[in-house]
Amino acid sequence: MNVDAVRAYFTSLQERLVAGLEAIDGTPFKSDAWSRPGGGGGVSRVIEGGGLFERGGVNFSHVSGVQLPATASAAHAHLAGRAFEALGVSLVLHPENPHCPTAHMNVRFFAAGGEAPVWWFGGGMDLTPYYGNKDDVRHFHGCCRDALSPFGADRHARYKAWCDRYFFLKHRNEPRGAGGIFFDDLNEPDFDSCFALTRSVGDAFLGAYLPILAKRRDCAYCERERDFQAYRRGRYVEFNLVYDRGTLFGLQSGGRTESILMSLPPIVKWRYDWRPEPGSAEEQLYSEFLVARDWI
């Protein structure tokens, strides 16, 4: 177990992600460094009103403490009170063009000391289209598969299914988007393999997402498409504030609110009991993309 190596990879990943995103957007990301009273801190890289991204960010954080709060993890309640470190890179991008999907990527590492030290990796990436394109979604899932294929034959299928389960709005009976991959509590067979898998996921993101943006950024749209995008972004808000473990843990544990809520979209609309017109492009999102399916 080597926290310094994880930290070095995460900080360099953040830099590479920002450089790739700045290149396609044409606008520099702002940089905000912050520190946490309890220990540690982070750097938020944020873009608003860019050429392509209406709002988004790439956050790095490394927090530590002498006593893990009891509320930190229901699944790991036995770790309460131990010294801990938590590191991660989180990215959410909300393009302005409704033909460009929203994307999310995260890689993270957790370690707790004590008599029997524990550690694990987690992460994943997923795509949330508004006006979906099947080739785009297939490409994204293909990149996810390629990132995981060196790590076992069933790895991609398991992490793809985990993503479908995790990014699901129970109160809507609806997936958040078109899926991707998700994993957590990864600590087998050993640190080096788990770290290698996590690096493979982080390194795969730009190749999975940028080609989609390049193909769709010049698609024409008008008020109708923007309106539907704003409506669907409401689902993103609902998921992140009601279900997302990272968001809730962050808000409840005194994390940096503005960095955590960087994930929320710039303009969002709610409308009572709205349904897409049968046969419309908007209905196609529901029937073709917001369904768990084998994309590859």
Place this chain on the structure above:
Amino acid sequence: MNVDAVRAYFTSLQERLVAGLEAIDGTPFKSDAWSRPGGGGGVSRVIEGGGLFERGGVNFSHVSGVQLPATASAAHAHLAGRAFEALGVSLVLHPENPHCPTAHMNVRFFAAGGEAPVWWFGGGMDLTPYYGNKDDVRHFHGCCRDALSPFGADRHARYKAWCDRYFFLKHRNEPRGAGGIFFDDLNEPDFDSCFALTRSVGDAFLGAYLPILAKRRDCAYCERERDFQAYRRGRYVEFNLVYDRGTLFGLQSGGRTESILMSLPPIVKWRYDWRPEPGSAEEQLYSEFLVARDWI
């Protein structure tokens, strides 16, 4: 204890509220009746794009079941498995004009059977201004005080303080709005007094809110004020989805999602680490109104 009497009051309150709001808005509310597979149902009265209200609703619901879910109430875990009834009227109104505050009102009743039957009332109302006016806030708090004054000298002070504690965004260290009153678990000294207090709160709402709308509905505003309103509405979303017990209980217990999320504003904006200009009207909201104070 008389559930029929509570139901009759709640349904008539919903009708009176809708009639009063339709009169000031000039637009009829839509009516949606729904039933719940597990038992019970409700009627949602909703307005969108009205003359005054951009979005809002007055919901009545009466749900019942043979077994209260274990997740229903952490504070009342011993009631899990009992037959129960839960009734309420909930109102949220988001005016279009940023000089008109958002308002919320709720009255509710819960009863569980079994060897030692229990029941309680809860409710309250609160005001969320964007460009606040001290006379308006004083008037609103005065109506709250008058509604409670027949029920004991310290009643208003206690319920006002409870409201300040409840409608608070911990992750922002910020009250949701300018407060009001909040109460829960009310079952003393007897059913009749508790019911009378709850009716007094429900009956006071229109008198507390409509005069504010009448005074502010014609105030001029432009894009700057609408923009700040949309930004501040983000806090309303954050509170309702992260903290509000009724919202979370409803979403987790299979409630009717569109009725529950009627509380969310029509257009909302998030922006990274935004701060109001010193000395601006926007800063005044923070310094003068988003502070727990004695308004009367």
